[in-house]
Amino acid sequence: MKIRRILATAVAAAVTTPALLLSVTPAFADDKPAAQKQQLPSITELEKAVAAAEAAYDDAVAAESAARAALEAAMSDTSPLAVAAKAAEVAAADAASAKTDADQVVVDAKAAVDALPETATEEQKAAAATTLTKAEAAAVAAGEAKAAADAKVVEALDARDDERFAAARTRDQAQKATKAARAAMIAANEALSDAREWDGSDCFAEAKLTMALTGLPSTVAAGTKVNFNLRVTNGTDETMEKVLPFATIEATDRSGLKGIDDLVHLQWLSASSSTWKTVDNRNYMDAVGPLKAGAHADVKMRLTIDASAPAGNGVTFVGGDYFNDDGRICGSADFERYEFLIAAAGSKPGKVDDAKPGQVDDAKPGKTKPNTSDLKPQSGASASPVSGSLAATGSSSPTSQLALASGAALAIGAGAVFVARRRKAGSHA
Structure with a gap:
């Protein structure tokens, strides 16, 4: 792992x-x-x-x-x-x-x-x-x-x-x-x-295994919920037997000093169940696979913000690992970061853009740039949906133990984002 x-x-x-x-x-x-x-x-x-x-x-x-x-x-x-x-x-x-x-x-x-x-x-x-x-x-x-x-x-x-x-x-x-x-x-x-x-052994960061959020608004008002997707794409030229997506979410008020994680809820929906499951920052989601070369699968997700949440900032990280029958344990090269603003309850953000993935620009330290990971298979053909979407395999106990530290690490990284954005919380009160 x-x-x-x-x-x-x-x-x-x-x-x-x-x-x-x-x-x-x-x-x-x-x-x-x-x-x-x-x-x-x-x-x-x-x-x-x-x-x-x-x-x-x-x-x-x-x-x-x-x-x-x-x-x-x-x-x-x-x-x-x-x-x-x-x-x-x-x-x-x-x-x-x-x-x-x-x-x-x-x-x-x-x-x-x-x-x-x-x-x-x-x-x-x-x-x-x-x-x-x-x-x-x-x-x-x-x-x-x-x-x-x-x-x-x-x-x-x-x-x-x-x-x-x-x-x-x-x-x-x-x-x-x-x-x-x-x-x-x-x-x-x-x-x-x-x-x-x-x-x-046999583990490497696979840049063409990508996790991308689609449909997550860049501003979400407290007291509302939004549905969106996590798209898992195998951009390589070989089948991935089992892909385990991972997500975590953190939030603070506008000062960046007060965490409001308990007021922000990220959930996902398994293909084998109609019950929404809460992302707990510790476990993988159910496995996707087998995911053929050039194929993708969508995981339904939902973000709910309590009405009592103050205006502030949120960030979601997504990534994952994949495992093959030949024993290889590999993973996505980057964890994508999606930042969004939390508007006060009762406000009407109106039509806003989707949250964009961002990575740090090496040429301009401190500046973010859109992710440029290649989402297409090596053949150049467009990615196609995988049949069966999610496999209801659940999460093993080792993954739970491993992801426990991952959640802590992401929380630290998210904290860095929030402190830097204290005075840039947006115009929605």
Whole structure:
């Protein structure tokens, strides 16, 4: 089995890009996804990927530890901003007390004016009026000082709380980064382990075994479902006894930070049953075959997005392996990536183009280009449908075990796509 071998490249691409795992700010929001060339990596390349994954995990653990310490310091009453806020509160209390005293002096001065006897001299009346005027001016000044002190309290508390909020957010993102780095490390180690166990006999990446989605819209509104096909094409000049298609799907909100996989459901329909089966990112679909030279077969698929799903981004990867009676175990050379936008529930995307397959353009790193895999048989004749379409052979237990790591690797690769597209989620709200 070679699903892990093919997908190990996706692991390598992800784990050697620590910025995608350790970023705790949107600084990389406009970066392009790292190149993910779907080819069989060597043991040396996988060993380097494992080393990079382990280093990235160590960095993530250290970053999380630092973030926890920073949050603890920010929450402390002895932090500089907490101390400044406390001092501002004390100053505000003093200003309030001074304002109360000044108001009382005004009351006393008014009482003194009212208490002047009829026999009071002009000099006595003038002195009492002057005292009252001064008291009133002092009360106004005390009021202004109190207002200024109150404003400083608000400013100081906001600064303290902002620091605490930022520290808590950084801690949370560091925890997520550690979790992602650990998953990448596990996937890389499993890919290396599988590669060491596999002897590579008679196995190669067959560029003319292709998996292509047709009819998947480039924008799908939450609360709707769409039907489309996965076309499996044998473009070689020999029969493939059994082809096992594989698919996986991942989704995030527009920020690219929150996964919404549980709100996005990818299903397929077996030729032997009318019951839709859910793609679980771990198992092959039922086998297609025998698939003659130049023939193709279609697997019916359905995408359902829950109405509660936020606007965001989705990506589906498709690929597969084939097995012949002579013992050969081979597979498609590339896993195709189909990206689509998720529009908010109730929106009407209207007529949109189908999602297009994309591969990384070597000439322009970070730019995608349409897939140019040859979908025709070597004879030049157009591909013809295979009779019988899907064989109801089901999935064997070894395939389930192998595809388990494949799902993890694809999730990492999909994450790279989402982070790079955070600010390019489309116009459908």
